[in-house]
Amino acid sequence: MSAEAAANPFAQDVAEPLPGPTTLVIFGATGDLAARKLLPAIYNLGLGGLLPERFGVIGIGRRAGDTEAFRHHAREAISTYSRTGIEEDAWRALEPRLDFLNGDFDDPKLFDALESRLEEMDDGEPAQRVFYLAVSSSFFGPIAKALAEAGLGAGAEPPTRLMIEKPFGHDLASALQLAEDVSSAFDESQVFRIDHYLGKETVQNLQVLRFANGILEPIWNRRYVEHVQITMAEDIGIGHRAGYYDTAGAIRDVIQNHLMQVLALVAMEAPVRFDADTIRDEKVKLLRSVRRYRPDEVSDYVVRGQYGAGWIGGEQVPAYVDEQDVPDDSRSETYVAMRVEIDNWRWAGTPFYLRTGKRLPRRVTEIAVRFRPVPHLPFARSDMAGAEPNEMVLSVQPDEGVSLRLVAKVPGQTMSVRPVLMEFKYGTSFLGDSPEAYERLLYDALLGDATLFTRADEVKAEWELVEPILEAWGDGPAPPVYAAGSQGPAEADELLAVRGRTWRQV
Amino acid sequence: MSATGPDRDGWRGEGVRTERVLEELDRLHRAHTRRGRAHALTRTLNLIVAPASGGADAMVGEALAGLGRHNPSRTLILRRHSSDRLDAEASIECELWDVAGRVGFCHDQVALTGDDSRLAHAASLVAPLLLPDLPTVLWLPDPAAPLPDPLLLERAQQVLVDSARDGVPLRNLASLAESTRVHDLTWGRLEFWRAATAAAFESLERRKLLPRMTRLEVRFEGDALTPALLLAGWITARAGWRPGGIEVDGARARGTAARPDGAAVAISLERDPEARGCGGVEALTLRAGSEEVGLGRRAATNRLRDLFAEALQPLASFAHGYAEALGSVTSMLDGEPSAPSL
Numbered sequence: 001m002s003a004e005a006a007a008n009p010f011a012q013d014v015a016e017p018l019p020g021p022t023t024l025v026i027f028g029a030t031g032d033l034a035a036r037k038l039l040p041a042i043y044n045l046g047l048g049g050l051l052p053e054r055f056g057v058i059g060i061g062r063r064a065g066d067t068e069a070f071r072h073h074a075r076e077a078i079s080t081y082s083r084t085g086i087e088e089d090a091w092r093a094l095e096p097r098l099d100f101l102n103g104d105f106d107d108p109k110l111f112d113a114l115e116s117r118l119e120e121m122d123d124g125e126p127a128q129r130v131f132y133l134a135v136s137s138s139f140f141g142p143i144a145k146a147l148a149e150a151g152l153g154a155g156a157e158p159p160t161r162l163m164i165e166k167p168f169g170h171d172l173a174s175a176l177q178l179a180e181d182v183s184s185a186f187d188e189s190q191v192f193r194i195d196h197y198l199g200k201e202t203v204q205n206l207q208v209l210r211f212a213n214g215i216l217e218p219i220w221n222r223r224y225v226e227h228v229q230i231t232m233a234e235d236i237g238i239g240h241r242a243g244y245y246d247t248a249g250a251i252r253d254v255i256q257n258h259l260m261q262v263l264a265l266v267a268m269e270a271p272v273r274f275d276a277d278t279i280r281d282e283k284v285k286l287l288r289s290v291r292r293y294r295p296d297e298v299s300d301y302v303v304r305g306q307y308g309a310g311w312i313g314g315e316q317v318p319a320y321v322d323e324q325d326v327p328d329d330s331r332s333e334t335y336v337a338m339r340v341e342i343d344n345w346r347w348a349g350t351p352f353y354l355r356t357g358k359r360l361p362r363r364v365t366e367i368a369v370r371f372r373p374v375p376h377l378p379f380a381r382s383d384m385a386g387a388e389p390n391e392m393v394l395s396v397q398p399d400e401g402v403s404l405r406l407v408a409k410v411p412g413q414t415m416s417v418r419p420v421l422m423e424f425k426y427g428t429s430f431l432g433d434s435p436e437a438y439e440r441l442l443y444d445a446l447l448g449d450a451t452l453f454t455r456a457d458e459v460k461a462e463w464e465l466v467e468p469i470l471e472a473w474g475d476g477p478a479p480p481v482y483a484a485g486s487q488g489p490a491e492a493d494e495l496l497a498v499r500g501r502t503w504r505q506v
Numbered sequence: 507m508s509a510t511g512p513d514r515d516g517w518r519g520e521g522v523r524t525e526r527v528l529e530e531l532d533r534l535h536r537a538h539t540r541r542g543r544a545h546a547l548t549r550t551l552n553l554i555v556a557p558a559s560g561g562a563d564a565m566v567g568e569a570l571a572g573l574g575r576h577n578p579s580r581t582l583i584l585r586r587h588s589s590d591r592l593d594a595e596a597s598i599e600c601e602l603w604d605v606a607g608r609v610g611f612c613h614d615q616v617a618l619t620g621d622d623s624r625l626a627h628a629a630s631l632v633a634p635l636l637l638p639d640l641p642t643v644l645w646l647p648d649p650a651a652p653l654p655d656p657l658l659l660e661r662a663q664q665v666l667v668d669s670a671r672d673g674v675p676l677r678n679l680a681s682l683a684e685s686t687r688v689h690d691l692t693w694g695r696l697e698f699w700r701a702a703t704a705a706a707f708e709s710l711e712r713r714k715l716l717p718r719m720t721r722l723e724v725r726f727e728g729d730a731l732t733p734a735l736l737l738a739g740w741i742t743a744r745a746g747w748r749p750g751g752i753e754v755d756g757a758r759a760r761g762t763a764a765r766p767d768g769a770a771v772a773i774s775l776e777r778d779p780e781a782r783g784c785g786g787v788e789a790l791t792l793r794a795g796s797e798e799v800g801l802g803r804r805a806a807t808n809r810l811r812d813l814f815a816e817a818l819q820p821l822a823s824f825a826h827g828y829a830e831a832l833g834s835v836t837s838m839l840d841g842e843p844s845a846p847s848l
Contacts, residue, residue, distance in 0.1 A: 010704040018701045049701065050701075428548045
């Protein structure tokens with residue numbers, strides 16, 4: 001083998017490789033997402049020694065400011081939001097790598113200035129450029145196009161990547177338009193669409209749990225699974241997000257992306273390899289197997305609600321329409337429950353119930369797989385009152401772990417039974433801290449690993465499932481109101497009230 | 507939402523048997539639960555800490571102070587005294603949450619103090635206290651000290667050491683690494699340097715320099731010659747060079763290796779008085795004539811507790827390349843330095 005063709009002999013002993021030389025450009029660098037997530041993630045990657053030797057950040061913001069002010073802002077953000085606090089040594093190493101450009105995202109001069117700054121930072125040795133658009137999605141298309149016009153899009157040398165985060169459109173048409181805008185500027189392989197749920201350890205563990213444990217696969221199908229409930233409940237309201245949330249609602253905010261992704265991971269077929277395209281191919285295949293409802297069927301399968309005033313954790317909370325900046329006549333839903341049918345050989349006839357809501361009694365994200373009951377109980381019926389079917393619950397938050405509900409005999413003279421839990425909790429079984437989702441996602445993007453990012457066809461498939469629902473609701477009545485702190489609207493219970501199914505208590 | 511910090515309960519007994527220790531641990535857990543502090547037992551691993559000399563004791567204390575966050579399920583610390591009896595201290599330490607309903611995690615720790623005759627059978631002492639079905643890690647805080655009971659090695663799937671400590675014979679570690687998985691904290695501290703070296707040679711242009719390398723230089727901080735030796739040994743092994751000899755002279759070491767084409771590569775390890783070190787190493791330079799690949803320390807830090815948790819994990823990847831690096835270093839230490847002179 002020639003020396004030129006020889007593989008890197010040092011790479012084999014490195015569990016966490018360092019990305020190549022990189023300049024990370026953050027559009028919206030003085031915004032909330034950058035402060036809460038991105039800057040702390042960059043800092044923690046540096047602290048962990050996971051940033052390349054040649055690494056720089058160019059923050060771009062519309063607010064007036066300079067590099068010095070940006071560095072001050074970054075330090076404040078890291079001190080406030082980093083999971084590790086701030087260490088002077090690590091901060092001193094990061095600080096000189098932070099640079100700032102001020103300008104409007106639709107001003108061509110900004111992109112000229114960016115190009116010059118990138119070349120200055122390269123100093124003759126080109127570094128890959130990663131553009132993170134931490135801005136409103138209405139800027140995604142224009143910024144992507146402007147970058148391409150500046151020679152920083154498809155085919156750019158040195159290579160470039162574009163990171164964007166949901167919402168990817170407001171409906172199917174706008175999502176397709178956005179996809180077109182982005183694809184006219186960047187090749188799909190350059191686009192990293194973030195669904196931060198995929199960066200969560202427990203969500204990633206779904207695949208390991210399913211595909212590295214032989215006992216689950218034989219029963220992970222319609223024959224043994226009676227139904228599945230996927231829940232993402234929050235006890236909080238909308239906070240200061242009224243501007244976005246009131247135009248999005250729960251279906252766009254959570255169902256179309258996070259819960260569809262979790263559904264795909266729970267129900268997809270086993271990938272042949274753990275690589276980006278193989279996994280995403282399987283997810284798309286699953287999403288395309290999900291039955292699309294006609295708008296006139298939607299009310300049979302989907303329930304929405306809007307929280308009214310109520311009590312959470314012993315405190316009185318206002319109704320959604322009384323939240324700051326929410327119109328009095330808002331018809332936006334803060335709760336969605338839907339029954340999903342997957343028309344394939346594995347899952348036909350086994351419904352998946354997706355549920356998300358704000359101002360529910362507690363914050364919980366979980367996947368509950370309810371197994372079919374035994375065909376015959378050989379015990380006296382009177383003693384079997386507690387004989388619930390088995391249930392496996394994968395808890396994403398707050399107590400990350402897995403539990404399996406079994407039925408056991410109550411010790412004593414009689415054959416009474418009750419459910420017992422076999423539990424595994426992450427905190428009891430692993431040492432050390434987990435990185436934040438954004439750290440993992442940013443690190444993967446710097447390495448060019450797209451496994452945990454959504455592909456354009458996934459996004460399209462998700463919108464195709466949601467579109468008829470939006471269409472049906474467009475002219476429909478206002479959502480029913482549920483009391484804050486309750487389990488959601490009563491209509492959601494009716495969605496499950498066949499064969500005695502009930503929602504798990506939030 | 508956060509953990510409220512460790513919550514501890516303890517018991518101490520003199521002249522006890524291991525059955526009593528188990529009873530007391532059980533009692534401590536029950537008492538904790540009775541006070542309404544719901545907790546789950548950690549299910550990670552058993553950690554046995556071999557007896558340490560006075561100097562290593564402080565380091566053991568510092569590392570164990572962080573265990574509340576890392577949660578080994580049961581830590582068994584062996585200590586030596588001169589009295590003809592077994593003393594024990596048992597404690598449970600729990601990380602509890604300040605949120606109602608969240609389950610806290612508890613692990614327990616037992617210090618067993620015995621005389622030499624008891625410690626000579628330490629494996630039998632710890633056996634009844636090990637939690638079944640969990641991996642067992644043996645930590646040798648003082649790897650230069652003889653193990654009181656060699657059977658302890660048979661109880662463990664993994665041995666934890668820190669070769670950067672004074673007087674640790676690398677040759678001994680090399681023979682230990684042949685029979686068991688050794689997780690050396692020093693190797694963990696060098697992770698950044700391995701990743702940086704690999705990243706530096708990702709480019710084809712840099713890889714073209716490898717067959718023409720003439721000199722390897724490592725600058726290290728303080729007394730961190732061992733990390734420098736290990737890094738040089740690893741590069742030698744992975745570059746496919748044949749280790750020559752190395753001469754260690756206090757603050758520096760000089761040696762040689764031979765490239766596959768037979769040409770010599772000079773190796774120079776030098777203390778840098780200005781260094782603040784990352785894993786003990788300040789800079790690495792590989793030269794091919796007038797061309798060079800230079801790597802400097804950056805902000806990477808390897809705090810002892812995080813590294814300790816990482817080294818405790820039963821992950822084979824932690825030790826990737828370690829045996830090869832040790833093999834190269836011991837060959838160099840056993841070999842004769844040869845030309846070119848340094």
